[in-house]
Amino acid sequence: MNRTSDILVIDDEQVIIDAVIKICSLDNYSVDTALDVKTATEKITKNYYPIIICDIMMPDGSGFQILEEIRRKNLRSSLIMTTGYSTVENAVNSLYKGAIDFIPKPFTVDELLSSVYRANNYQRIKEKQKQLYLQKLNDEVLYVPCPSKYLRLGYSTWIFQEREGSVLIGVCDLFMKTLEATQEIEFQDTEDEIAQGISCASLKCSNDRNHKILSPISGRIVEVNEKIKKYPSLIEKDPYFEGWIYRVIPANLDYEIKYLISCSSDRL
Amino acid sequence: MFKKIGFRLIFVVALTSLIIIGVFAYFNVKAQSNSLITEVERHANQLAETVISSTRYDMMLNQRERIQQTINSIGTQPKIRDVRIINKIGEIIYSSDSTNINKMVDKRAESCYACHAEDKPLEQISITARTRIFKVHPDSNRVIGIISPIYNEKSCWQAECHAHPKNQKVLGVLDVSISLADVDKTILRSEWEIVIFALVAILAVGLLIGYFVRKWVSLPVNDLLGGTQQVSAGNLNYTIKDLGDDEIGKLGHSFNNMTKKLSEARMQLFQSDKMASLGRLAAGVAHEINNPLTGVLTYSSFLLKRTKDNPEFQEDLKVIVRETLRSREIVKSLLDFSRQSIPKKSSADLNEIIDKAISVIENQLSLNKVKIEKHSEPGIPNLTVDANQMQQVFINLFVNASDAMEMTGGTVNIKLHRITLSPYGTTQIKKAACSKRHNLMDNEFKIDGLPALKVKVLSDNKEGIIHFDPVYGKRRNSFNLDFKINKDSKFVCPECNVSLIQPDKSCPKCGSPVLVFEVEGQGIYEVCSSEKSDWEKWEFVDSAGLKECVEIKISDTGSGINQEDLSKIFEPFFSTKGQKGNGLGLAVIWGIIDNHNGTISVESEVGKGTTFIIRLPLAQQR
Numbered sequence: 001m002n003r004t005s006d007i008l009v010i011d012d013e014q015v016i017i018d019a020v021i022k023i024c025s026l027d028n029y030s031v032d033t034a035l036d037v038k039t040a041t042e043k044i045t046k047n048y049y050p051i052i053i054c055d056i057m058m059p060d061g062s063g064f065q066i067l068e069e070i071r072r073k074n075l076r077s078s079l080i081m082t083t084g085y086s087t088v089e090n091a092v093n094s095l096y097k098g099a100i101d102f103i104p105k106p107f108t109v110d111e112l113l114s115s116v117y118r119a120n121n122y123q124r125i126k127e128k129q130k131q132l133y134l135q136k137l138n139d140e141v142l143y144v145p146c147p148s149k150y151l152r153l154g155y156s157t158w159i160f161q162e163r164e165g166s167v168l169i170g171v172c173d174l175f176m177k178t179l180e181a182t183q184e185i186e187f188q189d190t191e192d193e194i195a196q197g198i199s200c201a202s203l204k205c206s207n208d209r210n211h212k213i214l215s216p217i218s219g220r221i222v223e224v225n226e227k228i229k230k231y232p233s234l235i236e237k238d239p240y241f242e243g244w245i246y247r248v249i250p251a252n253l254d255y256e257i258k259y260l261i262s263c264s265s266d267r268l
Numbered sequence: 269m270f271k272k273i274g275f276r277l278i279f280v281v282a283l284t285s286l287i288i289i290g291v292f293a294y295f296n297v298k299a300q301s302n303s304l305i306t307e308v309e310r311h312a313n314q315l316a317e318t319v320i321s322s323t324r325y326d327m328m329l330n331q332r333e334r335i336q337q338t339i340n341s342i343g344t345q346p347k348i349r350d351v352r353i354i355n356k357i358g359e360i361i362y363s364s365d366s367t368n369i370n371k372m373v374d375k376r377a378e379s380c381y382a383c384h385a386e387d388k389p390l391e392q393i394s395i396t397a398r399t400r401i402f403k404v405h406p407d408s409n410r411v412i413g414i415i416s417p418i419y420n421e422k423s424c425w426q427a428e429c430h431a432h433p434k435n436q437k438v439l440g441v442l443d444v445s446i447s448l449a450d451v452d453k454t455i456l457r458s459e460w461e462i463v464i465f466a467l468v469a470i471l472a473v474g475l476l477i478g479y480f481v482r483k484w485v486s487l488p489v490n491d492l493l494g495g496t497q498q499v500s501a502g503n504l505n506y507t508i509k510d511l512g513d514d515e516i517g518k519l520g521h522s523f524n525n526m527t528k529k530l531s532e533a534r535m536q537l538f539q540s541d542k543m544a545s546l547g548r549l550a551a552g553v554a555h556e557i558n559n560p561l562t563g564v565l566t567y568s569s570f571l572l573k574r575t576k577d578n579p580e581f582q583e584d585l586k587v588i589v590r591e592t593l594r595s596r597e598i599v600k601s602l603l604d605f606s607r608q609s610i611p612k613k614s615s616a617d618l619n620e621i622i623d624k625a626i627s628v629i630e631n632q633l634s635l636n637k638v639k640i641e642k643h644s645e646p647g648i649p650n651l652t653v654d655a656n657q658m659q660q661v662f663i664n665l666f667v668n669a670s671d672a673m674e675m676t677g678g679t680v681n682i683k684l685h686r687i688t689l690s691p692y693g694t695t696q697i698k699k700a701a702c703s704k705r706h707n708l709m710d711n712e713f714k715i716d717g718l719p720a721l722k723v724k725v726l727s728d729n730k731e732g733i734i735h736f737d738p739v740y741g742k743r744r745n746s747f748n749l750d751f752k753i754n755k756d757s758k759f760v761c762p763e764c765n766v767s768l769i770q771p772d773k774s775c776p777k778c779g780s781p782v783l784v785f786e787v788e789g790q791g792i793y794e795v796c797s798s799e800k801s802d803w804e805k806w807e808f809v810d811s812a813g814l815k816e817c818v819e820i821k822i823s824d825t826g827s828g829i830n831q832e833d834l835s836k837i838f839e840p841f842f843s844t845k846g847q848k849g850n851g852l853g854l855a856v857i858w859g860i861i862d863n864h865n866g867t868i869s870v871e872s873e874v875g876k877g878t879t880f881i882i883r884l885p886l887a888q889q890r
Contacts, residue, residue: 013559019566026573057555084558085551087603106562106596108589109569251656254614 001048005032008049010040012058020053023109037061041069049077050123051116056083056090067097078119091197092259095154114209121178144173147240151260153216170244171213176236180205185232192221196256201245217256223247274486282474289469293462301455308412308451309399316416316444328427339364349411350445391437409449416442488516495523504531532869554603565592616655618818619644625662637677638670645685648818651884657860664853665822665880672826683821688814695809697738699788702761702768708785715744721785723768727757736795740806747799759783759797770794777803816886821879828874
């Protein structure tokens with residue numbers, strides 16, 4: 001399978017395709033395009049694209065079909081979902097079904113670039129992992145997977161249910177590994193409401209990029225980790241224990257839990 | 269005219285009284301004339317006896333002249349038509365009419381027949397047999413004739429004249445005829461009297477019945493008829509005025525009740541449709557606007573990056589980016605309003621939700637001097653609801669109630685209890701699929717405003733689409749095909765052509781193949797494929813039986829809502845609060861309750877207060 005371009009953009013609107021091409025050229029990515037699901041399916045079957053940016057609603061189908069196609073054909077491509085019909089449902093559903101990110105339309109240049117940046121790094125890590133596997137160097141650890149009792153939203157954030165009914169929220173190591181060194185974290189305040197699939201904090205990295213963290217569940221923040229406020233690097237050093245971000249009283253855990261992936265499963 | 273109930277009733281009653289009075293009059297007149305005739309008979313008989321005894325002596329002496337004289341003098345009396353004595357061989361020997369003397373009378377004549385019917389004449393017969401009533405001419409008065417036999421006795425055969433032998437029993441007969449003119453006149457008069465009485469009675473009964481039938485039946489029925497015509501013409505706000513407390517009054521009452529329920533149901537449906545269209549509109553708008561907004565935002569933020577060294581451009585571009593981001597937020601809130609996200613349901617205690625809602629706004633309410641009282645039936649089970657959304661519903665309703673009592677203060681009364689409702693004809697199939705999970709709901713084809721179930725029919729190289737009613741129990745199916753369905757016709761999913769026919773099963777009513785649909789989360793729905801049959805089965809709904817609901821009534825003692833506004837309060841952007849409200853509160857509440865498969869209705873009386881009634885099904889359909 002040839003690698004012709006770095007990115008495939010699937011969208012039925014030419015203006016968006018043009019915008020994505022322009023933006024991605026800022027970071028020197030080469031971009032291929034498809035205006036409908038049919039062309040896109042043909043292209044991903046023929047060529048290999050490390051990153052696919054895909055709209056959900058298209059005239060001849062939905063972006064979920066592309067996601068299904070990738071899963072079925074066991075392709076290595078990473079998919080970033082985007083849609084103008086940006087409901088929380090769409091966001092968490094696409095993450096559950098294997099997309100690595102969700103960007104609601106309309107998005108800014110920075111939002112898209114940081115997502116593509118992460119996707120690129122994610123791809124690189126996976127590539128490396130594969131090579132190590134082929135060289136039978138399984139012992140080498142590229143990232144620490146989340147502990148088995150945890151649940152995660154996509155590969156980015158995790159939750160841990162405490163005995164008191166509250167829930168701890170944090171960022172997965174794999175997500176952190178796709179970023180540069182974290183310089184600063186922008187938190188929400190205690191008593192703020194956060195919603196599943198919507199950004200709840202933002203990480204500012206050494207290369208000046210901002211990365212939004214999507215909340216894995218909805219609820220009310222009862223505590224912000226003071227340690228991490230003081231030492232932002234803790235989030236990279238101990239992402240699953242000392243590096244938690246919020247303690248939250250969940251609002252709809254019973255319902256939302258079905259979009260979370262158990263860390264004990266070997267799904268990526 | 270005969271088609272009117274009133275007229276039919278009057279007709280039947282008049283006919284009945286006509287028959288009763290007629291029969292009564294007939295027998296009455298008959299009895300009267302019989303007694304009159306009997307009286308006359310008795311009188312005539314007496315007269316005959318008198319004539320016989322007064323002429324007896326003269327007969328003994330054989331003084332014929334004197335006998336004739338006596339008979340003449342009796343015959344001249346008024347009313348007496350004729351007095352005759354006839355001898356054994358039938359010759360008239362004495363008569364008040366002298367022209368008849370010596371004439372022979374035929375034994376076969378009607379007057380003689382009673383005795384001379386047989387060869388040997390009878391010697392003794394009763395008075396009625398001796399009597400006859402006849403007319404001399406067809407147009408003359410009736411006459412009664414009585415024949416009295418003159419018997420032989422010792423002095424007759426021992427008399428000097430020796431006119432009669434000893435062995436003769438009857439010597440002759442006396443025949444007296446009396447005119448019945450007076451009697452007939454009396455009978456005729458009483459006949460007329462009775463006919464007039466009967467007519468007057470029938471007229472009186474008819475008028476009386478007519479009056480009351482009109483008052484109790486015709487007018488109320490006309491009112492009811494007017495009402496049904498109004499309702500069928502679409503005026504569901506029409507109410508029938510009070511028709512009293514009889515059956516028709518009760519009918520009117522339940523009619524009013526029915527139209528009220530109908531208008532509520534229509535309102536719900538209308539609202540549901542409107543909210544659904546609004547939701548679709550918002551979703552469509554969001555999608556359509558977000559795409560061009562992406563163009564604006566990406567290009568402007570792109571330029572912003574490219575012109576870092578040009579502060580003049582930077583300022584303007586920042587404005588464009590900022591305002592585009594603002595538009596993004598507006599579109600997002602529009603989507604939030606339309607509640608496109610399905611409710612996040614989990615099992616929750618309704619009492620707890622309400623208590624939470626109360627605690628949130630308690631301070632605000634006590635400032636307005638508003639008290640909240642809650643009465644809950646014990647043992648309300650947990651419901652599968654979105655607790656946050658339900659809490660929002662209750663908070664909004666409490667705030668509304670408190671606003672309505674702003675000036676006066678008052679009480680908000682909350683009541684919870686369980687009720688049971690029938691599901692048949694009200695349960696709607698919202699999502700149906702073939703065995704390969706293709707959606708079979710047709711948003712392009714609606715039956716009574718609801719998307720119908722579509723099925724493709726393949727028959728002899730022809731194909732077409734038929735539609736089934738999505739409301740279980742209504743059966744308003746649509747078969748618009750330009751060919752006929754036969755035994756070999758196939759019923760398939762329009763998307764993947766998988767057969768929808770249920771194998772090993774045929775319609776229990778007509779034997780046609782049965783189609784089967786998978787209803788998301790609600791089992792399977794089966795329907796007969798024949799146009800003529802109305803068989804259908806939805807085990808899931810049937811087995812659920814009556815729908816159990818929790819009813820929550822929230823009443824305030826505030827200013828109330830007038831009838832005109834009552835029908836509009838669930839419409840988006842309708843507000844009576846002026847600048848204070850945006851008119852979305854109740855519309856959002858409506859949407860939330862609808863998303864929970866529940867209903868919300870309102871009752872209000874100006875000056876007395878308003879009651880909101882929410883019904884949530886116990887078993888949630890998802």
